[in-house]
Amino acid sequence: MGEDPRDKSSIQPGRSAVIAPGHTFATVTDKISSIVLTRRTPLFWFVPFLIASGLLMVFLAAVGYLFARGVGIWGIRVPVMWGWAITNFVWWIGIGHAGTLISAILLLLRQSWRNSINRFAEAMTLFAVACAGMFPLLHLGRPWLFYWLFPYPNSMGVQPQFRSPLVWDVFAVSTYATVSAMFWFVGLIPDLATLRDRARNRWARATYGILAMGWRGAASHWQKYETASLLLAGLATPLVLSVHTVVSFDFTVAIVPGWHSTIFPPYFVAGAIYSGFAMVLVLAIPLRAMYGLEDLITMRHLDNMAKVMLATGQIVAYSYLFEAFIAWYSGNTYEMFAIWNRMTGPYAPTYWLLIFCNLVFPQLLWLKKIRTNIVWLFVMSLDVLLGMWLERYVIVVVSLHRDFLPSSWGIYSPTIWDVATFVGTIGLFFFLFFLFIRSMPMISIFEVRTLLPQAEVTEGIEK
Amino acid sequence: MKTPVYGLMAEFENPTALAAAARQVREKGYRVVEAYSPFAIEEVNEALGLHHNRLPLIVLCGGIIGGLSGYLMQYYLAVIDFPINIAGRPLHSWPSFIIITFELTILFSALATVLGLLGLCGLPMPYHPVFNVPRFALASRDRFFLCIEARDPLFDRHDTAEFLSSLHPREVSEVAH
Numbered sequence: 179m180g181e182d183p184r185d186k187s188s189i190q191p192g193r194s195a196v197i198a199p200g201h202t203f204a205t206v207t208d209k210i211s212s213i214v215l216t217r218r219t220p221l222f223w224f225v226p227f228l229i230a231s232g233l234l235m236v237f238l239a240a241v242g243y244l245f246a247r248g249v250g251i252w253g254i255r256v257p258v259m260w261g262w263a264i265t266n267f268v269w270w271i272g273i274g275h276a277g278t279l280i281s282a283i284l285l286l287l288r289q290s291w292r293n294s295i296n297r298f299a300e301a302m303t304l305f306a307v308a309c310a311g312m313f314p315l316l317h318l319g320r321p322w323l324f325y326w327l328f329p330y331p332n333s334m335g336v337q338p339q340f341r342s343p344l345v346w347d348v349f350a351v352s353t354y355a356t357v358s359a360m361f362w363f364v365g366l367i368p369d370l371a372t373l374r375d376r377a378r379n380r381w382a383r384a385t386y387g388i389l390a391m392g393w394r395g396a397a398s399h400w401q402k403y404e405t406a407s408l409l410l411a412g413l414a415t416p417l418v419l420s421v422h423t424v425v426s427f428d429f430t431v432a433i434v435p436g437w438h439s440t441i442f443p444p445y446f447v448a449g450a451i452y453s454g455f456a457m458v459l460v461l462a463i464p465l466r467a468m469y470g471l472e473d474l475i476t477m478r479h480l481d482n483m484a485k486v487m488l489a490t491g492q493i494v495a496y497s498y499l500f501e502a503f504i505a506w507y508s509g510n511t512y513e514m515f516a517i518w519n520r521m522t523g524p525y526a527p528t529y530w531l532l533i534f535c536n537l538v539f540p541q542l543l544w545l546k547k548i549r550t551n552i553v554w555l556f557v558m559s560l561d562v563l564l565g566m567w568l569e570r571y572v573i574v575v576v577s578l579h580r581d582f583l584p585s586s587w588g589i590y591s592p593t594i595w596d597v598a599t600f601v602g603t604i605g606l607f608f609f610l611f612f613l614f615i616r617s618m619p620m621i622s623i624f625e626v627r628t629l630l631p632q633a634e635v636t637e638g639i640e641k
Numbered sequence: 642m643k644t645p646v647y648g649l650m651a652e653f654e655n656p657t658a659l660a661a662a663a664r665q666v667r668e669k670g671y672r673v674v675e676a677y678s679p680f681a682i683e684e685v686n687e688a689l690g691l692h693h694n695r696l697p698l699i700v701l702c703g704g705i706i707g708g709l710s711g712y713l714m715q716y717y718l719a720v721i722d723f724p725i726n727i728a729g730r731p732l733h734s735w736p737s738f739i740i741i742t743f744e745l746t747i748l749f750s751a752l753a754t755v756l757g758l759l760g761l762c763g764l765p766m767p768y769h770p771v772f773n774v775p776r777f778a779l780a781s782r783d784r785f786f787l788c789i790e791a792r793d794p795l796f797d798r799h800d801t802a803e804f805l806s807s808l809h810p811r812e813v814s815e816v817a818h
Contacts (some may be wrong), residue, residue: 202783203679203782203783204782204783207679207781207782207783208782329714329718335723336723337718337719337722337723338718339725340715340718340719340737340738340741341719341734341737345741346740346741346744349740349741349744349745350740350744353744353745353747353748356748356751356752357747357748357751360751360752360754360755361751363755364755364758368679368680368781371781372679372781372782374781375778375779375780375781375782376778376781376782388765391759391764391765391766392764392765392766392767392768392769393764394677394769394771394772394777394780395677395678395679395680395780395781396675396676396677396762397663397675397676397677397678397681397682397685397686397689397691398675398689398691398762399762399764400678400680400681400682400686401681401686401691401694402694402696402758402761402762403681403758403762404681405694405696405697406696406754406755406757406758409696409697409700409750409754410751410754410755413747413750413751413754414751416743416747417744417747420740420743420744420747424740427740624679624680625680627679627680628680628681632655632656633656633680633682634656635656635657635660635682635683635684635685636657
């Protein structure tokens with residue numbers, strides 16, 4: 179901890195500052211809001227947006243075909259009925275967790291450096307959860323009956339089975355999506371008021387005005403607002419830990435060798451934050467270069483995020499080692515076989531690539547030179563994203579394809595529609611993300627203002 | 642009774658000036674005073690005597706309602722409405738109900754936080770007189786305002802304006818209704 183938000187001595191020798199010197203309330207406001215309020219949409223926005231839109235079309239095509247033909251278009255066959263769909267679900271929802279960690283947990287820990295990255299990280303959470311939610315829904319087989327997952331009075335006289343982790347998951351993920359959206363929107367209100375007051379275009383002013391709901395920055399409102407932020411952070415913190423715990427219950431409550439393990443909840447949460455920070459870096463590194471935000475998202479931010487990645491990466495590495503140790507130490511034939519099959523079975527290359535991506539390569543993050551080199555960091559983040567996807571693939575597919583009875587063994591391979599659906603959600607994610615950075619302030623303006631030395635009241639106030 | 646103006650507003654350059662002015666206004670005896678700033682300033686809240694708010698209580702109530710409704714819903718559905726006997730296992734298997742109870746506690750608390758915040762702040766508010774001051778648009782950028790409302794018993798259009806001017810603001814303006 180140690181970084182008090184009131185402590186403005188962020189300019190320490192040898193460490194780059196949280197915010198570059200020379201900024202005032204007016205300059206940070208104008209700089210961040212002008213990205214949204216400009217009439218011109220830059221070319222570097224259009225090109226990725228068009229690519230993302232193209233991928234979104236791929237997604238719509240894949241989903242359309244799925245609606246017409248059913249989930250059989252995917253490679254899921256007995257015994258591997260979860261395949262890429264659940265792999266992608268866990269991957270996306272894990273990515274979302276970093277946004278909540280930055281916005282909620284780092285707020286409670288008074289890490290003021292988070293103020294300039296929390297907004298777009300939270301947006302990333304929302305869009306990642308939207309992508310994640312697609313997979314279990316599409317995987318239902320009859321996605322249009324998704325509302326059967328919720329308890330409601332119905333003419334069939336049937337209700338959900340509350341002893342099933344899959345039903346817990348429905349509640350956990352939908353609560354997470356709702357709470358994240360509310361947290362994000364509450365955080366936006368003061369900035370929407372700023373946009374309302376600065377917009378010259380009538381239509382923009384009316385839109386932001388409606389969204390800002392008449393926020394006027396009154397002290398009595400700010401006081402309640404600060405309480406609300408802290409309360410939401412306090413609620414989101416256990417929530418985010420519970421969500422990936424519940425996701426891990428989807429696996430651990432089953433008795434499949436390789437799944438039935440008490441280490442899963444903390445191991446999943448650490449992995450989620452690991453991949454989430456990698457995604458935040460993948461987004462932040464190009465964004466700050468494109469929009470010239472190096473003075474607001476400084477090397478200090480990148481360095482700190484790399485350190486979080488390193489720390490969670492070590493937890494993940496420890497979990498891998500312990501998973502193997504427990505399998506051996508348990509003396510259970512099936513557990514031992516499951517691990518041995520991961521290492522030497524038909525999917526062994528995936529396992530070893532995963533070990534390289536998640537465990538070996540990220541050790542370079544110990545070096546400050548790597549952590550402060552944006553090209554290396556970017557490559558490292560992509561590597562972690564790949565590694566964490568492989569981890570879920572190994573957990574889902576490799577555990578399922580060899581269970582207790584050799585007679586039920588099988589081999590799984592994805593089809594072109596698995597690939598199209600997955601790549602399509604990446605398109606959906608970036609489509610939403612680019613719309614967000616064009617229409618909303620991607621950095622929290624009012625929170626960045628509090629980072630400025632001028633924000634401090636210098637004279638003592640009698641109590 | 643409708644007063645001729647909503648109040649008098651002074652504009653300040655920085656949070657220190659606003660906090661000092663807020664303290665002096667309170668010392669002078671004004672009570673219906675509001676400060677406007679581009680970010681939260683703890684010292685201003687203190688100067689204006691803003692200590693308590695009911696939001697945590699609202700959130701606690703929301704959480705309790707959420708937790709109870711989550712648990713009771715599961716109890717009702719799994720035990721009374723739709724009991725399934727699986728190998729004689731207990732219908733009221735409470736450990737497996739905890740997770741949804743927890744999630745609904747969080748959900749209802751968060752909803753109570755957001756709705757409570759909007760309710761206590763009186764938002765959405767489509768019209769408010771302070772926006773009639775043209776320079777007030779800067780309250781969301783880099784300026785700090787202090788408004789003594791006409792409802793204050795000590796309010797006097799002339800004297801209050803003079804008093805506000807003595808606090809070295811950048812400008813004092815009347816806020817029309």
